[in-house]
Amino acid sequence: MAVTFENRSSPRELVSGWSAVLFLADGLNHCNARVVDSSVGGLGLTLEEACSALKVDAQVVINIKAQHRQFSRKVRIVWMQSESSRLSVGVALIDHVGITPQNHQLDVQSLRIDPATALKLPANIAHRQKVLPFIELDGLAHVVCADIENDAVLTVLQRLLRKPVCLWAADPVQLEAKLKQVYGNSRQAFQAPAATPAAQAPQTANAVNTGDALLYSAYMRQASDIHIDPSYNGANVRFRVDGQLELYSHISSAIYTELVSRLKVMAQLDIAEKRAAQDGRFAHQFVSGSRRIDVRVATLPTKYGERITMRLLAVQTESLTLENLGFDPAHKAMIEVFLRRIQGLMIMTGPTGSGKTTTLYAAIRMLLEERRVNIITIEDPIEYEIDGVAQCEVDSADKVSFSKALRSILRHDPDVVMIGEIRDKETADIAIKAALTGHMVLGTLHTNSAAATVTRLHDMGVEPYLVAAALRLAVAQRLLRRLCTHCRIARPLLEIEAISINRPELAGREIHDPAGCIYCGGKGYAGRVGLYEVLELREDWARSVADGEGENELVQKMRASGMKSLLDDAVDKLLIGMTSVSEVVQIASSW
Numbered sequence: 001m002a003v004t005f006e007n008r009s010s011p012r013e014l015v016s017g018w019s020a021v022l023f024l025a026d027g028l029n030h031c032n033a034r035v036v037d038s039s040v041g042g043l044g045l046t047l048e049e050a051c052s053a054l055k056v057d058a059q060v061v062i063n064i065k066a067q068h069r070q071f072s073r074k075v076r077i078v079w080m081q082s083e084s085s086r087l088s089v090g091v092a093l094i095d096h097v098g099i100t101p102q103n104h105q106l107d108v109q110s111l112r113i114d115p116a117t118a119l120k121l122p123a124n125i126a127h128r129q130k131v132l133p134f135i136e137l138d139g140l141a142h143v144v145c146a147d148i149e150n151d152a153v154l155t156v157l158q159r160l161l162r163k164p165v166c167l168w169a170a171d172p173v174q175l176e177a178k179l180k181q182v183y184g185n186s187r188q189a190f191q192a193p194a195a196t197p198a199a200q201a202p203q204t205a206n207a208v209n210t211g212d213a214l215l216y217s218a219y220m221r222q223a224s225d226i227h228i229d230p231s232y233n234g235a236n237v238r239f240r241v242d243g244q245l246e247l248y249s250h251i252s253s254a255i256y257t258e259l260v261s262r263l264k265v266m267a268q269l270d271i272a273e274k275r276a277a278q279d280g281r282f283a284h285q286f287v288s289g290s291r292r293i294d295v296r297v298a299t300l301p302t303k304y305g306e307r308i309t310m311r312l313l314a315v316q317t318e319s320l321t322l323e324n325l326g327f328d329p330a331h332k333a334m335i336e337v338f339l340r341r342i343q344g345l346m347i348m349t350g351p352t353g354s355g356k357t358t359t360l361y362a363a364i365r366m367l368l369e370e371r372r373v374n375i376i377t378i379e380d381p382i383e384y385e386i387d388g389v390a391q392c393e394v395d396s397a398d399k400v401s402f403s404k405a406l407r408s409i410l411r412h413d414p415d416v417v418m419i420g421e422i423r424d425k426e427t428a429d430i431a432i433k434a435a436l437t438g439h440m441v442l443g444t445l446h447t448n449s450a451a452a453t454v455t456r457l458h459d460m461g462v463e464p465y466l467v468a469a470a471l472r473l474a475v476a477q478r479l480l481r482r483l484c485t486h487c488r489i490a491r492p493l494l495e496i497e498a499i500s501i502n503r504p505e506l507a508g509r510e511i512h513d514p515a516g517c518i519y520c521g522g523k524g525y526a527g528r529v530g531l532y533e534v535l536e537l538r539e540d541w542a543r544s545v546a547d548g549e550g551e552n553e554l555v556q557k558m559r560a561s562g563m564k565s566l567l568d569d570a571v572d573k574l575l576i577g578m579t580s581v582s583e584v585v586q587i588a589s590s591w
Contacts, residue, residue: 012039013037013039014037015035015037018064019033019064020035020062020064022051022054023062023491030492031051033047035064036088040138041093042092046089047087047089048085051087056077056078056079057077058077061073061489062075070580071514071515071516071524075092075094096489096515097487097517099518104168105168105170105171108178109174109178110526112135112222112519112520113132115218116217119216119217120133123184129145129156130147130172131144132145133157133161134518140164140165140166141166145167145169146175148169154167184286210255214226215295216286217248221239221241223241223312224241224312225239225240226308228259228260228307228310229307230302232304233253234252234256235259236249243353243479264278264299266284267295268280274305274306277298278299279298282295283295295311295313296311296381297309298310313383324362326529326530326531326573328532331475335473336366338472341472342440343436344441348442348443349444349445349446349447349448349456350447351446351448355479356444357379364416368386373416374416375388375415376417377390377420402421406431410434410439416442417441422443425461432470435471436470441470449476449533449551450476450533450535450558451558452551453471453474454545457471464546464547467546468543469546471537472537473534474537475534477531478530478570480570480587481529482525482528482529483513483524484517484523484526487519487520490512491511492509492510493507493510493511493581494507495508500588501567502567506575509575532566533569534563534564535554566587570583570587
């Protein structure tokens with residue numbers, strides 16, 4: 001490919017396995033291409049078929065599938081060259097977001113802080129200079145600063161961060177609050193070592209500092225899990241953020257061995273036992289004293305050593321409200337109507353990690369705000385701490401099991417009982433009988449749909465007439481990544497994509513794709529949104545369930561009555577620009 005027409009600000013890199021779709025200006029036509037090379041500012045493409053609608057200097061939207069990532073950008077056609085049956089095209093990326101330090105004041109509370117960048121700066125300097133490095137993109141370190149005109153601060157930052165620095169303005173009050181959140185209240189607050197890139201293991205760090213750094217960085221990154229995977233030359237550390245695993249750092253074999261022992265001691269596990277899986281937990285208080293996280297630890301022996309997985313259990317519950325979880329207004333209304341009752345059973349269903357417990361906590365917060373009730377929960381483990389709720393944790397030694405705790409709880413005059421998971425017939429029986437004797441019971445169950453709740457309870461051995469009498473709501477839930485509202489980009493839905501989500505009639509409708517900006521750290525996504533399917537067991541439907549009617553008949557009634565499925569909810573959120581088609585495909589593939 002000739003490159004004499006290119007005017008690139010950075011070297012190009014050859015790529016393989018990347019494909020692209022160019023959406024022409026009218027939005028109705030498109031052409032397929034293969035990405036040959038890329039740079040910070042542009043792409044080189046090859047089109048197998050001629051496309052007469054493409055013109056030099058034309059601006060189009062391009063959707064790129066790059067191995068494990070799919071995103072869209074606006075581009076300008078810079079040059080075109082025909083080569084036998086192929087057409088080579090060079091495009092320059094256009095900043096469609098339009099956010100620059102000159103025209104924009106950052107909303108600090110909306111930033112996704114990258115701990116690998118923020119923790120390169122000592123806490124005392126960050127507090128004194130009122131600066132917060134938050135992300136490195138395209139070779140630049142982006143820093144929120146109280147005074148972006150201060151050249152002395154810029155010089156200090158470039159020396160410490162060892163990169164060119166871009167300063168951003170922000171509200172001083174917001175910046176001060178964020179500095180305290182990241183670095184602590186004191187200038188002598190805990191300073192976690194910065195992450196090192198893969199293949200550059202820290203040589204001088206010790207296990208204590210490394211462990212504290214990982215926990216602190218995961219807390220800042222809002223990760224749900226930390227994975228430490230040993231290999232022949234050390235261990236890779238990965239964080240699960242918004243449901244996706246991302247590589248954080250690589251640690252040497254010596255540090256890994258010490259770190260495993262350190263974490264096992266904290267979790268009260270047997271450090272001498274290396275050939276059996278173990279489970280434990282601990283609470284970790286950061287040195288600043290204002291933040292604490294609960295951590296659940298699991299070990300697994302592998303070829304190169306013990307694999308460690310840590311689940312970070314949040315302790316902040318202020319944002320746990322039904323309004324913030326993404327409920328459709330009709331679904332939210334049905335749940336609120338149920339919560340204003342005094343008895344009955346509501347079951348949340350879905351796979352592990354789909355947010356079932358989070359939704360139940362939001363329901364409990366609504367109950368606490370609206371009326372005075374005695375609420376007792378049985379959980380394994382306690383994921384959130386809520387004031388005014390008696391929370392009982394299941395004991396791994398089986399001294400406190402779900403069924404034993406539930407039997408005892410009913411003697412404590414509860415108004416509301418929450419069961420972390422209905423696992424067996426005994427627990428299900430007690431839960432249903434509690435719901436029939438004047439208690440509101442909230443619980444979770446592992447099924448794929450709301451209607452499958454009835455089948456699952458039947459399989460456990462619960463009589464159909466008891467299910468019909470007690471069950472009032474069954475709610476299926478999933479989580480999808482939420483598009484960043486600052487950088488999402490519109491384009492038409494392709495016919496093949498519409499077919500892949502079982503909605504061929506939607507081909508050509510406007511949807512949005514991730515792009516990437518400083519707010520989302522170049523990811524294109526910021527947080528997650530819930531998908532819901534709500535089955536309200538009406539009186540006539542309950543009679544049918546008591547007569548032995550199963551899941552298939554319930555699904556048919558739900559569709560005939562217009563109740564939305566999980567896929568319907570996903571498609572609705574796709575069309576309003578809340579999520580992307582690649583996320584919705586995950587739901588459609590299991591439907």
